[in-house]
Amino acid sequence: MERRRVKGGILAAIGFVLSPLSWWNDLVVNLPLAYAFGVAVSLVSRSWFLPGVVAGYWLTNVVGFVLLHKGAVDAVSAESHPYTTRRFAKDFAISIGYTALVVLLVWFGFLTVPDGLLAALGR
Numbered sequence: 001m002e003r004r005r006v007k008g009g010i011l012a013a014i015g016f017v018l019s020p021l022s023w024w025n026d027l028v029v030n031l032p033l034a035y036a037f038g039v040a041v042s043l044v045s046r047s048w049f050l051p052g053v054v055a056g057y058w059l060t061n062v063v064g065f066v067l068l069h070k071g072a073v074d075a076v077s078a079e080s081h082p083y084t085t086r087r088f089a090k091d092f093a094i095s096i097g098y099t100a101l102v103v104l105l106v107w108f109g110f111l112t113v114p115d116g117l118l119a120a121l122g123r
Contacts, residue, residue: 008074011067018064020098030060034102035111042113049113050106057102065091 020026037056042049069091070083105111 005075008071008076011071012075013071015064015066015068015071018060019068020061020064020094021068025064026098030057030064031102031111033057033060038106038111039114046113050103053106053111054099054103058096058099061094061098062091065094 017025017029020030034053034057037059038049038051038053041052041055066083066088069087073083102111
């Protein structure tokens with residue numbers, strides 16, 4: 001039982017860092033990871049930058065919420081509880097909202113493909 005609680009605490013901490021529950025999480029963790037994912041995808045095709053940023057951002061949020069919820073439940077409860085479809089649907093909906101914000105940041109030019117990096121790679 002104690003091992004499950006420690007593991008749950010670690011998963012919850014990682015999930016919190018990946019989830020968009022405070023301003024610094026997105027600014028310091030999720031957005032840079034999503035941007036890096038978008039840049040990596042744009043190496044295949046420059047037009048894939050926006051979809052790559054969106055996919056990377058969405059993945060960090062969904063994984064964060066799932067880890068946070070599962071870890072917290074394991075850390076605080078005496079018995080294991082399954083991660084339900086309803087909870088996943090809620091986490092998914094919240095992630096879609098945050099993803100819309102990232103799409104707007106790329107759409108209005110606040111996030112762009114780094115031309116210097118792509119030029120150095122011959123793209």
